[in-house]
Amino acid sequence: MKLYFTIACILLTLLSCKNDSNETAIDFAYLGGEIINPNTNYIVLSKNETIIDTVKLDGKNRFLYKFENLNEGLYTFRHGGEYQLILLEPQDSLLLRLNTLDFDESLVFSGKGDKVNNYFINEFLINEEEEKFVVKLCQLDGATFQKRVDSLKTIKEQALTDFKTKYNPSDLFLKIAAANIDFAYYTSKEVFPFMHYGKNKAAILKSVPDNFYDYRKTINYNDTFLSSHHNYNKFLRHNISTLSLENHDKHEANACYDKNSLCFNLDRLTLIDSLISNPTIKDDLLYHFTMGYVSKSKNIENNNALLKSYLEKSKSEKGKKVMTHYATSLNYLKEGSKIPDIKIENYNHQIFNIGSQIDAPTVLCFWSHNYFEHFKESHFKLKELKRKYPEVKFISINIDNYDSEKSKKLLVDNGFHSVNEFKFNAPEESSQLLAIYPMTKAILVDKNKKIVNSNTNIFSVNFEEQLLGLINR
Structure with a gap:
């Protein structure tokens, strides 16, 4: 509390100076806070995968940063290996406090902009718990499952309506909050065939109601606004896998689904390449699925085949360099090899x-x-x-x-x-x-x-x- 009072006073002074001047610009915001048990002596701020600044913590593990010429929207706050998204709007003066030993659960906001950001972090934690519940629901038949997840979505929509009535948030917040609800719901449906206990995933996919995936008609696979958004990217990964299962079943009819199948994983990269044109979104998905496969496979020939497909499709020179080095290292670590000199x-x-x-x-x-x-x-x-x-x-x-x-x-x-x-x-x-x-x-x-x-x-x-x-x- 002493920290918040101190920084709040600083922010009020700065904002008062701004109001007393002849300046009329309002495209700025402040972000400050305290990191308990820091992993490093700095934080990293970015937007849409572009680093804005690296901000050092002071001797008491606190920081204060001013965003000039603010481009309102979602920003990424990183510390150590953890990160969270923060919504910043003009003239926000947002304070955060977190303990790295319990990163997401300890994160709390105060100051101007706190209501919407506390809403988002609470929703994030609720979604984590809900995902475990959805896995259990996936054992139901498709029609019953759909009714249950529909009701979960309705509860969230009502909570957002109540929040809107109470706090009158911006249209930007409402757009992001609605997307959060939608894409969490869509993801629940995309994981259904994979989480269901049945072994024939293609058959489970065919058993769902005809309108089960109707929302797919509205999906923008190249949404730059949501490209750094957790729920959107999570949905894309599961959606690509489900669509690939459908395609895979066309040329491997009635074959038992195997997530480690080279054929299925090649289908997945091909689908990404044909479906997505935005280079950032495409490269992220290509990298995610290639790394996921190569890191688990011990078949050098298959790894090389998937790596070749990845290198042909990706435009990220950094990603291609990392993936090539990684695959090469794995090849040197094959059974019977001597442990490297380290x-x-x-x-x-x-x-x-x-x-x-x-x-x-x-x-x-x-x-x-x-x-x-x-x-x-x-x-x-x-x-x-x-x-x-x-x-x-x-x-x-x-x-x-x-x-x-x-x-x-x-x-x-x-x-x-x-x-x-x-x-x-x-x-x-x-x-x-x-x-x-x-x-x-x-x-x-x-x-x-x-x-x-x-x-x-x-x-x-x-x-x-x-x-x-x-x-x-």
Whole structure:
């Protein structure tokens, strides 16, 4: 509260000076706030994927920034690996407060513009819970499912009407809020065949009511206004998958759906290329699906085929460079290959070659300050696995480019011992060599430093079976 009072006074002073002057411009806004448990000493502000500025935190982890010549709309606020969208309109003086250990749940706004932004963050959290409920609803037949999600949409629309009556928000807010509701609803319908317990996804898709996907007639696949909007992009990813399933079924009739099928994934990239012309939206979708496939596939030939399709369709030179490096690294990590020479550092500041620490069946795991929940859950899981499999060595590596004392403090504060805990000596290069994506990835290495599995997950249902195979080699 003391922070908000201090910054609020500053903002009021600045706004008063503006009103007392002869200036008539109103296209500005202020954004300030406090970051508790910051991951870095700065925040990044952007709009439509274009970085506006990097703003340093002061000694008390606070910041204050003025947007000159404001282009009203959605802006992205990033800190560490987390982000949220913020709506800024002329003469807003918005304050935020958040704790990085509970990023979205702790985020709260005050000041001018707070009502609409608190509405959005609350809606975001509600949608996260609703998604879990929708998964359960997906086990119903198509007609019943449609009635249930229709009722959820009606509740949200009534809440928006009540908010409009009470606060009289801008047309811009109402446009975005309505899009939020619509695209969350559309996404629920797009995921239905994939979340349904039935194995024949194409048959489930054909069983829905005739009007189930009528909204597709109104979709703009090249909507620049919503191109950085979470719900819109989420919808596009699921919609592309559902449409690809329909297309795939035409030339693979009655084939059991396999999300890891090369044919299905090639169909998906082809559909994106034919359906979407906006380069930003197209490149984002092409990258998302290609990375999703390559990161899980161990078939080098299939990976190369999908990579070729991606490179032919994408216009993003940065994306193509990253994807090529990633696929190349995966190829070097095939089963039987020796673990790459990578330098790691322990919390006594001693540097080792990673291979020197592998003298038994070994599991390599990774973590980052930016994924706090994964950090905690993975370390609790490792505690359990260490008790059950004492003959296996579990090595946990922090991939962040931060001072080692920060990582050590996080381990100590959460009750995790620093035995077999390391940091990469060269984080970016090492992460690239080991193709660390997603963060849940783990690598199994035998006592001879040979890779047994370059892409597994300690939370996988068959992980312990993989461990037994590693022990018995």
